Amino acid sequence: MLDIHGLHLRAALFRLVRSFFHQQGFLEVDTPIRQPLLLPESNLVPIGSSAWFLQTSPEQCMKRILAREGHNIFQICSCFRAEERGARHLEEFTMLEWYRIEADYSALMDDCRSLVNYLIESLRQQNRFRDMVARSWFGTNPIDSEWERLTVADAFARWATMPLDKALDSERFDEIIALDIEPYLGVQSPTLLCDYPARCASLARLKKDDANLAERFELYIDGMELANGFSELTDSNEQRIRFAEELDRIEQRDGIRMPMPEKFLADLERLDRAAGIAFGLDRLLMLLMSATSIAEVVSFSADDLG
Numbered sequence: 001m002l003d004i005h006g007l008h009l010r011a012a013l014f015r016l017v018r019s020f021f022h023q024q025g026f027l028e029v030d031t032p033i034r035q036p037l038l039l040p041e042s043n044l045v046p047i048g049s050s051a052w053f054l055q056t057s058p059e060q061c062m063k064r065i066l067a068r069e070g071h072n073i074f075q076i077c078s079c080f081r082a083e084e085r086g087a088r089h090l091e092e093f094t095m096l097e098w099y100r101i102e103a104d105y106s107a108l109m110d111d112c113r114s115l116v117n118y119l120i121e122s123l124r125q126q127n128r129f130r131d132m133v134a135r136s137w138f139g140t141n142p143i144d145s146e147w148e149r150l151t152v153a154d155a156f157a158r159w160a161t162m163p164l165d166k167a168l169d170s171e172r173f174d175e176i177i178a179l180d181i182e183p184y185l186g187v188q189s190p191t192l193l194c195d196y197p198a199r200c201a202s203l204a205r206l207k208k209d210d211a212n213l214a215e216r217f218e219l220y221i222d223g224m225e226l227a228n229g230f231s232e233l234t235d236s237n238e239q240r241i242r243f244a245e246e247l248d249r250i251e252q253r254d255g256i257r258m259p260m261p262e263k264f265l266a267d268l269e270r271l272d273r274a275a276g277i278a279f280g281l282d283r284l285l286m287l288l289m290s291a292t293s294i295a296e297v298v299s300f301s302a303d304d305l306g
Helices: 004-023 059-069 105-124 127-135 152-159 164-169 173-184 236-254 262-268 281-289
Strands: 047-049 052-054 073-080 092-101 148-151 191-197 210-221 224-231 274-280
Touching (some): 004 105, 004 281, 059 073, 059 092, 059 262, 092 281, 105 224, 105 274, 152 191, 164 173, 224 281, 236 262, 274 281
């Protein structure tokens, strides 16, 4: 259970996040946590709620708002994913998501740098949090200089114990990233790991000059993934094909054929050029509080309940 100092920090962080996006002209939205149908992503296992599901991400509804309203938007909300519990994972966690119209993943990389700098500097100016920030990773490492941008291919060449193509073919890509590569990312300054293989980005736009790569990146600080963003795939026909492949994988895993998200695909036809990102606020709090477990930075962990 989080103590009073930690509760004040969480509250301050959420206020500052909202302040940052309001200053940038974003509209704050809220979407249903419980839904009858989720976007098919075979790498995620949802948590059921009667015959519906708790959201694994607000992406589905936020993109539908984006397509209909044509306005930059953001949201802070709870998300739920089954079979995710460990030092950096909880089945219920707090997500920040934002979406930009007429933008690509490079704009989101700039957003990440601006947001993190704004949050850290704002916390440093508050007496209550100044010493805590000074003791954290942010107290001894630069974040205001240019951040490292590293392609997935280059990261595999530097540190992986298996070639990239073999990791993909053997379905060990995520394992190799987690065990071989992540510990080296963002150690001295934040790292933007970018240009993922197309097979690892079912909702992202492919690069115009190389269809084997997707315009996707992840932000790492001190070996920990904080954010996952990409240029949005807005071709509804191509998205339908990718969803069908994901639905096949889910059916093989669960023995159930889920329906195609037709309302999402219909709204996607309205969307032109856009980019979106998910950012883990609990993990940012881990870095700020120098915590070793995500359970230390939430108001109540699963072990505190019951």
